[in-house]
Amino acid sequence: MTDAPTPDTLRLPTQDGGLEHYRHRTEPVARDAQGPPPASRVVYSAAHVVADPLADAGPDDPAVVDWDTTLAFRRHLWSHGLGVAEAMDTAQRGMGLDWSGAAELIRRSAAEAKAEGGLIACGVGTDQLTPVAGTTLKDVRAAYEEQLEVVESAGAQPILMASRALAAVASGPQEYAEVYDHLLRQSQEPVILHWLGPMFDPALDGYWGDADLDTATETFLSVISDHSDKVDGIKISLLDAGREVALRRRLPDGVRCYTGDDFNYPELIAGDAHGFSHALLGIFDPLAPLAAEAVRKLDTGDTEGFRAVLDPTVPLSRHLFKAPTRYYKTGVVFLAWLAGHQDHFTMVGGLQSARSLPHLAHAYRLADELGLFPDPQLAAARMRQLLTVHGVTA
Template identity: 50%
Template sequence: MTDLRLVDAAGAITNTELKPAPGYTRPTGPLTSRVAYAAAHVIPRVTADNTPGRPADIDWDATLAFRRHVWSWGLGVADAMDTAQRNMGLDAAATRELITRSAQAAREEGGALVVGVNTDHVDDEVISLDAVIDAYKQQLHFTEDAGAGVVLMASRHLARAAQTADDYRRVYREVLAAASTPVVLHWLGAAFDPSLAAYFGSTDSAVASATVLEIIDESAEHVSGIKMSLLDAHAEISVRAQLPATARMFTGDDFNYVGLIAGSGGTHSDALLGAFAAVAPSASAAIQALDAGDTREYESILGPTEDLSRQIFAAPTFYYKTGVAFVSWLNGHQDAFGMVGGLHSARSLPHLSEIVRLANRSGALERPELAAERWHALLAVNGLGR
């Protein structure tokens, strides 16, 4: 059995046993007990100039192949969202091309797809509320024309322009009224983007939650659900209990998703998670267990992945994309550990080493021997060979 070498912050090398792949099987039909989307990342061309500030130069074959991998496990894909480096390297032109290409691939594969709609194509940092509405509508109509479902993302422009909760109500009322099919709202917390700390008009999650629920109630026919990414399970459960029957709660809590998806008090959360891009086979196998009514098997499969996710999403949380791409590389879904904007440099070797340890422990290494080979080569390049 191959040993897996690990490194700590002091540079000490330890060894652990490399575990075999768990051997999960793909579903033979649709997953039924939960709706689950994996928020997918983008893969740059190996020889591209993916330095900070340069336009994203994407390896479309590898990027779309990763989405087909997710669909093959019965999960949906959430695309062009923060996991795909929106506001962190994915420029407007690349975003539009990603949406168009992913929508076409979804049609070919029969896979579920939702994509992010934002205002980030506007270069000016400060714009009026009317301009925010117009910017949202531009991306909304583009996405609908491409044939993809919509996730209405939190807008930095709106966070700067809004003075009161009423401003948020007005913007969402007008944008939602323009949607031709119901959309998912996305509440992204400050851990993911500090500029959104007072989104929906307050830093108090209970106060902001009241505004969110008013927005949903007022435009219920246009809202199919909300993705909450506050890393606050209590806040999510509270909002979940107050949603109208027409709206789903999609957990975006990459720290606490196991219990939130399992549910309590007669309600549960569905899933729209960046973590599921790193553990798609495990997520699928766990939901298959729920479909069969086996909650114990669900917890035994998905439970160990939560520690891995907590490491990937450790503070500063907005660099979690590095961990998602790293696991993708370990598992052979991309030829190089590279990211748009050079973001693969955002985490230290000891941080990555802990990801390796937890991925091995939780069964998230799809091809363990390849993962070990690649990880050991990365250590050697950094002077940490045997």
């Protein structure tokens, strides 16, 4: 939009390095998406953490978390009927949040979920272990076991996350199978297995013992088949809709597929004549009200209405998750700030600097066009503050 400046316009950077006037919304879009969990799909939002902006912490220091605001955001997600996928990569695991901070996050969020009656599942990984010469599979198993015990003791469902340490140590598919066999045999309750692709974390390239995804898929399916009673579901984050559909059609009865595809989620959740995916998505952190509204339409059999709500959100998601995909967290926290869920745009590890001003400005524009902000004037005022800091008179 290139209208002349008015009090309701901002001068936003463009992708080609210029500036243009954008007329933002002045009134919120009326929505009432709060309510019980959807009935037709299990829906988790991976949730971000809120940094303490007053902490004197450098990029290499342990994260200092604003616990009150972090937990308030989880209550926001539960109020819309979404489950919380806690201590996942959206919470900056391995990108600012270390295991000590993640363990505290798991304990606090699980206690809050119990008090609120909210659904929660928590990430189990090995990020307390830094692989060095001499690191063994036994070390990897022990790291997983330590985290599994924390999650189970907190009363949350475990999500067995892909492990950088395992990727570094394992010599092939058989050693992946051995580690997962060991963990699944001892888990108290069924877990969610998470296959996170290298676009989210380059250290996970060749996971399941082979860079060829077809071969890796066979190893993954073999582990699931051998322990189907201990696998509630799988979360697939490969950004390949066709591969996810093919994989979910081969799952044993009773094992769910949770899409982690932030590019193609509407079609995967809607499903086809052969089935559908549930959801465990980082993009549902900023999209919680719209996600809840959309999935409740599926509860009534209104697939067309579901797509009408959710399809328009895909350009925003694809923008936030563009390469390098692992920095999508910056856009997620940015939108939480604009939406009024936190009072600042500061991230653990200083990750607020990981995306450019034009990238953030385009995210703002797409979110505003969706009517995503509860208070568009607040969002515009905060966007104006960011522009000013960058030397743009808005």
